[in-house]
Amino acid sequence: MALSEFELIQRYFAPFNTSPAVVAGIGDDCAVLALSPGSELCTSIDTMVESVHFPANADPHGLGWRCLAAAVSDLAACGARPVGFCLALTLPDVAESWLAAFASGLAAAAEAFAIPLVGGDTTRGPLTLSVQVMGEVARGGALLRSGAKAGDQVWVSGTLGEGRAALDYLDQPSHANPFSKAYYYPRPPLQFGCELAGVAHSAIDISDGLLADLGHILQASGVGAEIDITRLPVSKALITRCGRERATEFALSGGDDYQLCFTSASASLTTLQALAQKHEVQLTCIGHIREQSGILCRDAQGKLVDPHYSGYRHFS
Amino acid sequence: MALSEFELIQRYFAPFNTSPAVVAGIGDDCAVLALSPGSELCTSIDTMVESVHFPANADPHGLGWRCLAAAVSDLAACGARPVGFCLALTLPDVAESWLAAFASGLAAAAEAFAIPLVGGDTTRGPLTLSVQVMGEVARGGALLRSGAKAGDQVWVSGTLGEGRAALDYLDQPSHANPFSKAYYYPRPPLQFGCELAGVAHSAIDISDGLLADLGHILQASGVGAEIDITRLPVSKALITRCGRERATEFALSGGDDYQLCFTSASASLTTLQALAQKHEVQLTCIGHIREQSGILCRDAQGKLVDPHYSGYRHFS
Incomplete structure (x- = not known):
């Protein structure tokens, strides 16, 4: 009909x-x-x-x-x-x-x-x-990419990388895709985000991958960041399926996560924790904002590397 | 690059x-x-x-x-x-x-x-x-489809039918299409429309064709209309190219005109004429709203016909 x-x-x-x-x-x-x-x-x-x-x-x-x-x-x-x-x-x-x-x-x-x-x-x-x-x-309260300040903590909500991991199974039926739920049913923390305005200095959603999206904040704010890749929030399921190295790469560069990356003064910690609890949002501090431009990653050996020359972007 | x-x-x-x-x-x-x-x-x-x-x-x-x-x-x-x-x-x-x-x-x-x-x-x-x-x-000032009242005059802006006439030439280069300008560069009367709120009782833009779009006003308002097809505003160029009968059919059912069809009390005539002059918009009264549902068209012989059974829709 x-x-x-x-x-x-x-x-x-x-x-x-x-x-x-x-x-x-x-x-x-x-x-x-x-x-x-x-x-x-x-x-x-x-x-x-x-x-x-x-x-x-x-x-x-x-x-x-x-x-x-x-x-x-x-x-x-x-x-x-x-x-x-x-x-x-x-x-x-x-x-x-x-x-x-x-x-x-x-x-x-x-x-x-x-x-x-x-x-x-x-x-x-x-x-x-x-x-x-x-x-x-x-009025005047929109959270923008341009407000990050040197000394801010860098936070991400939820877990990262499963959106990217799902892509490897997309030619199979949904029930055969272990990351189908992450791919089809992402849950951006919308109510949590509404309350972040006034607390965070800058924010972006992670759609292109953490490094790319954090990069937009850094460029708009005229600052740089150092992040500790051992702190990236990745699910046990992702590590089990893909191993820790690939899980980390997916978390850094995968995209399609629809979680938030934001920066805020360390003094806001208590407020953030209360908001996270109220909205049942997992929050992880993954690093901090520096004055010098660029992103440095502290790797599992404690070494600082430039992720753009270390292969973390070869999936993007 | x-x-x-x-x-x-x-x-x-x-x-x-x-x-x-x-x-x-x-x-x-x-x-x-x-x-x-x-x-x-x-x-x-x-x-x-x-x-x-x-x-x-x-x-x-x-x-x-x-x-x-x-x-x-x-x-x-x-x-x-x-x-x-x-x-x-x-x-x-x-x-x-x-x-x-x-x-x-x-x-x-x-x-x-x-x-x-x-x-x-x-x-x-x-x-x-x-x-x-x-x-x-x-607040509360949006012009809707649902405000037409029996006794209202039915108006259209600009001329109708050239948007439809252009379709017959679309496989040719733009310069060979006599109605290319009407097709590619329509000029909906936006500033005029802004001032119509508070004057007109109902309005719609003519994108699907006058009969279809006026029909939406009538349905939303629970009324009918009588229109005089000899009054439809069609350009000389359209009549020269297509003949009056086809020009009328295009004006009634053609679509893609992006002009306004609206209804207003006859007492608003002077205000409307002033607005039309201010914004250099051609306005034509083509009929009136009746209590009885449906659209009746008065044809060139003065006979009332139901356009939905008269062939005027066979291009839609």
Whole structure:
């Protein structure tokens, strides 16, 4: 049964369009949203293309979750409270079973991250998912990449490397991929991120890999960093599967982790620990910010090496 | 020369990122925007896919203009002042000459519509352009589809039908297409639309064709309409090329016009004429709203016909 664009949107996407901030949702020329008084709007857009960012025949429920999770990860990095998101969905044909599973995964993520779907566009073409997210911060309160200061501690949330490890299994069915959950169902610490604004000096989400993303903070802030690779948070499962050396490389350069890397004054330690406990977020201090530019890594032998010349980037 | 995503964005898209509303633009996890105090956010997203919404080898400068113009058309329909837009650009490969022309067309439209580029995502894949626009309205002031009242006059801006007429020439080079300008360089009346809020009762942009789009207003408002097809604004060029009958069919059902269809009380006539003059927008009253559902068309013989059974839709 061929459904029109209007029927498709009505059937699969209209139901999870609820929030007090939504003045007018799907079904008009624009969605209309009421931000909190005194707040500023934070916005970001992320695109995933079949066979480029995910394999053909990827699990549609997982894709639904993943495309929204990857986008809200940018809100987390800015310390923004979620307001709403738009979905531009380009589909090769209308397979209702695919669409039902995709919408179900998307709805699950929308509920988990407390962000309503407020608008979108459905078109025919090669499978492409663009998610645009909107959040709000107190005026002047957005967490940026540019605030890192010499002496800051460098922190990461969660564990790193499993997103990259999953790529080696993506041609296999989801159930045969030991890191399927990390790949399809990332959980960026959005609520934790909202409370980081005012505590952290700078933040970024780890989507391109820790070294690359920390590098963006360093460049924007005009500083450098020293990190201790023995402290990188990697899961036991990752070490068991890949060995510690490869697990470390994945954690440094793998990407697709959708965790936060941020810097803050050492005096903020108690506040951070309380926030981590409140939101059940694992936090690890992996190093500190220095005045000199560049990233130095202290390796397992205690030696300082430049990771860009040590082979840690050869997977990127 | 292969440029990275970062270099591409820096070179072609960073330069036209300026507006007092932009607190932080391209280059952080999110763009941060300051809306006017007391305003609400209006947002919409539109996708165009190569070989679906535009031909392969379409003029890149025209595409740059068109993808933004089509998206701001939704802001015009809501009466929203432009705040900023995001671009999700999926490209098969990095052809710098293509990208330079595309960015130049996009920048020209951004300037004409006074809307800054604030964020985006550049990915590899089949050529797909998603533009997400943000605007603002006074609280409660968004122009919706649902406010049409029996007795309202039905108005359209500009002329209709050339967008559709251009499709018949799209396999030819731009210079051989007599309606190339209407197709690649539509000019939705954005500033006029901003001032329509508070005057018009309902509005929509004409992207799917007048009958279809007016139909959305009627459905959302629970009313019907009678329109006089002899009053439809069609250009002399369109009539000369296609004859009056086909020109009328294109105007009724063609789509891609990016003009406004709106309804307002007849008492607003003087205000509307002043606004039209101020913004140099051609306005035509084409009929009125009735209580009974459905659209009736008065034809050239003065007979009332139901356009959905008269063949006017056979191009849609």
